[in-house]
Amino acid sequence: MLKTQELTLNLGPHHPSTHGVFRCVLNLDGEYITKAVNHTGYLHRGLEKLAESRTYTQFIPYNGRLDYCSGMLNELTYVTAVEKLMGITEEIPERAEYIRVIMSEVQRLANHAIYFASMALDTAGATAWFYGFRDREKCLDLIEMASGQRMMPNYMRIGGVSDDLDENWFKLLKELVDYMPSAVDEYEGILTGNEIFQARTVGVGPVSKEMALDYGITGPNARASGIDTDLRRDEPYSVYDRFKFNVPVRKNGDSFDRVMIRIDEMRESIKIIEQAMKDVPEGPIMAKVPKVLKPPVGEVYHRIENAKGHLGFHLVSDGSTKPYRNHIYSPCFVNLGIFPEMAEGLHLMDAVVALASVDIVLGEVDR
């Protein structure tokens, strides 16, 4: 008899498919995974602790470093949390609210485009990768035009947004909105409609509804497993209650559904932008907030629908200019938690696909 033994494979932190510096120790039986253990923390920068020594305003730029694929959404979460803490949520000018919604959805498009791209690359479809990045760049161009930065926009302000948008910007936004549906069709043509891709993703790493609830999975991943949840609809923040959009829900919860839910969401995002850009009111873009922010003593938890799930900020104020505690509820971290259970029994090639399909960004996992 030949002696056989399990192979312990250290996947990461330096590995092309771990989306950053995620490390996973896999026990392999042949090429099938018998056990997977997550190790995070390689990108830990202590952002929560840093927040305690920064004023409320000074922490805004750090949000772009959390989930560096959806900076605008992170900033929106943070500033709305601070506004809630100060009790000025009602005072935000209409125009600022509309701009916030448009920016969020443009950022969501960019995030889902990069998700599609990395998903394509993790199944080795290098050409589809470029398609995703091409469109992401178009979205980021708009963000750059408004804020001056591609990925770390630092655009949202407590009480509004930093810069106003002119007619030219809206013209370019119109071009993007007109163009994006055809790009999404292209995605379906080149990747998700491909038989090899479907063979690689359908039924891979399924997450049942119960499992998703147990792990606290949120956002598109939860919707792929059949949980009908979307904070834009269920707990409308900003002016989301004024727009009509569908919440795509799928049943199987496998990798393919997780990809398709993003593709569907891109179409919905385009719808929201179309509605929002039609009736952006004129007016100021900043509420009258004091230069030095001193929120009253108390605490607040505010969450919004980030591109990856529920991103929440728990802020505790002691009445000074700096928060006593700033806790970030990260959707990436929660979604990553399911990976060990999902990976068990999978082929090594499928594990990479399953990991890519939950859409993690290590900047937010490790914070």
Next chain:
Amino acid sequence: MQIFIDLANWLRAWILGMGISTTATELILTAVWTLVVILFVLINLIVLVWIERKSSAFMQQRRGPNRLGPAGFLQFPVDIVKVLGKEDITPAAADKFIYKIASTCAFVTAIVAIAVIPFGPGMVLENLNIGIFYFIAIGSTATLSLLMAGIASNNKYSFIGGMRTVAQMISYEIPMVFSLLGVVMLAGSLNLTDIVASQKNMWFIVPQCIAFIIYFISTVAETNRGPFDLAEGEQELVAGYFVEYGGIRWAIFMIAEYGNLVAVCAIATIMFLGGWNAPFGLTFLPPFLWFMLKVYCMIFLFMWVKWTYPRIRIDHLMHFGWKFLIPVSLANIVVTGIGIYVYRMITG
């Protein structure tokens, strides 16, 4: 129209004219032609890498290399010079001897396979009677060098890559050989020159179209190119069997891969696409150019497939090979045999 043959005859006459014996002349000429073919394959690489990078760039809406030489044509030679300057690292725990010869072995098998390929009428280094058999035999040994690289590196990723290589190449060797068998039955010869000559009126792709498709699919797997590049498996195995290789040793693996690509495309041209025979009587181009044109069309097909499809999973690959390609290729042989029998009965 036969520039190279004329050149050879002129060279032979010139050497004989210097008073050297006939045997020595043939020895010198063989050495010269071997060198010419090797140089041809290597220079061909520059064109191939350029085509690959430019065509993939076109498909991916990029520009591709565009700095060195016209349209980036000199990028690959400069890259080779660059990798020559890199430090040669051998992992401490590697089996050093096997680690070092593995890349050379891969290169040798790729070059040696060229020996029997007729580039034109009479333009063949060694007109073997069992040319196609020789090619298949040499092609099988390519597996060994990749396995050597995978195991000798003493790295878990390259180990898995090496295992995959063996499983994949052995599985796809069989349908490839079976698909070639149909052509051999039709031509009645294993000699590649004879096979080309028997396609004068009709290319074998017409009666053997199924065999051609099987050959194409299994050679994509044989040459480890996408979507069957599981041995490299960049996403999960980083680079597979050559993950530890760097500098010129890595480049030699890449050169070997392209060398194999040229060899299998040349065989596809010879076996199915009529070799140097001009289609529709368009004989204004010399046979050599027709041959190369067909080879390049085949190579472009390989690149097109590679840059379009995602990678297939290994168990799907195995199922496809054993449960689909092998039965179909066997059926093809049976049908071809019956067809030949019936044809002989009719024509007497």
